[in-house]
Amino acid sequence: MKKVIAIYPGSFDPLTNGHLDLIERGSKIFDELVVAILRNPEKDPLFSLSERREMMEAMTEPWNNVRVDTFEGLMVDYAVKAKASAVLRGIRAISDYEYELQMALMNRKLEPGLETVFMMPAEQFSYLSSRLVREIAQLGGSIKGLVPQAVEQRLREKLDPSVKFQQKSKSKARKKP
Ligand code: PNS
Numbered sequence: 001m002k003k004v005i006a007i008y009p010g011s012f013d014p015l016t017n018g019h020l021d022l023i024e025r026g027s028k029i030f031d032e033l034v035v036a037i038l039r040n041p042e043k044d045p046l047f048s049l050s051e052r053r054e055m056m057e058a059m060t061e062p063w064n065n066v067r068v069d070t071f072e073g074l075m076v077d078y079a080v081k082a083k084a085s086a087v088l089r090g091i092r093a094i095s096d097y098e099y100e101l102q103m104a105l106m107n108r109k110l111e112p113g114l115e116t117v118f119m120m121p122a123e124q125f126s127y128l129s130s131r132l133v134r135e136i137a138q139l140g141g142s143i144k145g146l147v148p149q150a151v152e153q154r155l156r157e158k159l160d161p162s163v164k165f166q167q168k169s170k171s172k173a174r175k176k177p
């Protein structure tokens with residue numbers, strides 16, 4: 001039987017619990033799900049492509065049929081190369097719909113064999129976005145429960161490099177006899 005491969009493209013800067021919720025849902029309906037992280041030279045991301053990839057790989061380890069890759073250029077070209085027949089996108093609220101519809105129809109025009117599949121994340125993630133997570137973290141607010149703990153830690157280190165330094169010195173002090 002033909003395996004159904006789907007790609008889940010996005011910026012994931014950073015990945016949120018909403019993304020993970022969608023990945024879990026997608027992993028149940030597709031044989032293989034490829035999380036495809038966009039390298040966008042026009043955007044200045046908070047996390048580099050390799051940092052985003054590393055975090056995504058660590059967080060998707062529990063799912064055997066999920067793998068992580070990066071891409072640049074047209075998403076449909078990447079999807080064809082990955083032998084994907086579907087693109088997974090999350091829709092949180094009506095406000096997402098217009099942009100997502102436009103993108104899905106344009107992608108269909110570019111590659112008619114590729115279907116976009118929309119899924120809704122759990123309600124508690126319906127107001128969550130990477131942009132808001134970045135903004136709240138940058139302004140010193142709490143992002144607990146919005147991103148995995150490891151991502152929260154990476155955000156703190158990114159925004160205040162002294163956090164990493166303090167933790168290194170603490171663990172060094174603990175190691176001393
Ligand atoms: O997480 P995002 O930023 O909402 O993801 C948007 C993404 C990566 C899916 C979209 O920007 C994309 O597909 N970019 C690749 C370039 C492309 O194919 N553009 C034409 C879209 S119709």
